[in-house]
Amino acid sequence: MRANIQAHDAVRGPVNSRRFGRSLLVNPLPANSRLCNFDCVYCECARGSWPVDFHLQPDLPDSESIYDALVAAAATFRADELDSVTISGSGEPTLSPHLEEIVEAVNAVRDYEWPQARTVVLTNGSLCHKPRVRAALANVDERIVKLDAGTNWMFDQLNRPPKKLSVGELCRRISMMGEFVIQSMFVHGPLDNTQRSEVEAWTSRIAELKPMSVQIYSLDQPPYKTWVRRVPREKLDAIREQVQYMTGIPVHVF
Numbered sequence: 001m002r003a004n005i006q007a008h009d010a011v012r013g014p015v016n017s018r019r020f021g022r023s024l025l026v027n028p029l030p031a032n033s034r035l036c037n038f039d040c041v042y043c044e045c046a047r048g049s050w051p052v053d054f055h056l057q058p059d060l061p062d063s064e065s066i067y068d069a070l071v072a073a074a075a076t077f078r079a080d081e082l083d084s085v086t087i088s089g090s091g092e093p094t095l096s097p098h099l100e101e102i103v104e105a106v107n108a109v110r111d112y113e114w115p116q117a118r119t120v121v122l123t124n125g126s127l128c129h130k131p132r133v134r135a136a137l138a139n140v141d142e143r144i145v146k147l148d149a150g151t152n153w154m155f156d157q158l159n160r161p162p163k164k165l166s167v168g169e170l171c172r173r174i175s176m177m178g179e180f181v182i183q184s185m186f187v188h189g190p191l192d193n194t195q196r197s198e199v200e201a202w203t204s205r206i207a208e209l210k211p212m213s214v215q216i217y218s219l220d221q222p223p224y225k226t227w228v229r230r231v232p233r234e235k236l237d238a239i240r241e242q243v244q245y246m247t248g249i250p251v252h253v254f
Contacts, residue, residue: 009069012025020083024084024085026066028087031059035090037127041158070106082114083116085117087103088122092127103119103140120141125170125173145181146159147183148185149198149202152168171208175209182209185217187219187230188229214243216236216253217253218231
């Protein structure tokens with residue numbers, strides 16, 4: 001049986017993930033909103049307006065509410081039907097001031113209800129220089145960190161980060177973590193990070209970071225900004241071969 005959990009709740013699923021199998025999704029961010037310090041042009045959560053203003057103190061779920069939702073989910077499907085619990089949500093999960101406690105709640109329920117499932121967090125890495133964020137991320141099984149660009153120009157245009165954040169500084173912050181996996185979105189269109197110069201710059205960043213592996217992919221669903229287009233599998237395979245040859249780091253296409 002599938003969990004009868006609504007999309008606006010802090011926990012939903014399980015859903016079938018290309019990367020994480022049957023995954024229960026945990027959203028530590030405000031319901032029905034996007035809270036993020038990036039404004040990526042391909043974001044599926046964007047709906048034409050800037051994300052929620054964090055300074056307005058939006059209503060963020062706490063660890064107790066997420067724990068209760070996870071326990072409720074456990075009653076609706078068998079323990080062997082889950083491969084992972086993924087902390088992501090509609091924006092950047094490390095913006096939650098409750099992240100460390102939420103990770104503890106996720107691990108507690110996972111250990112009891114789904115001991116075979118791994119815990120995963122998806123992050124843009126921009127807050128990894130903060131000790132509280134690194135402490136929270138250290139307690140999940142897999143840290144998946146976004147890096148879509150190797151040049152400042154492409155980073156600014158594609159991910160639209162805070163003005164003072166360069167791609168070099170982002171990589172410095174990411175490198176402060178322990179083991180991690182890099183995930184990278186490639187797109188065609190007026191912005192195209194599959195161009196040779198951009199791929200070479202991005203590959204250099206990968207070589208410097210030395211992640212455990214790299215996950216590359218393109219659009220799964222049409223984004224809000226429809227002028228961003230999907231990259232064919234053949235092109236992604238070519239990028240994979242180039243990066244593996246240049247760095248020796250395993251690369252997987254999804």
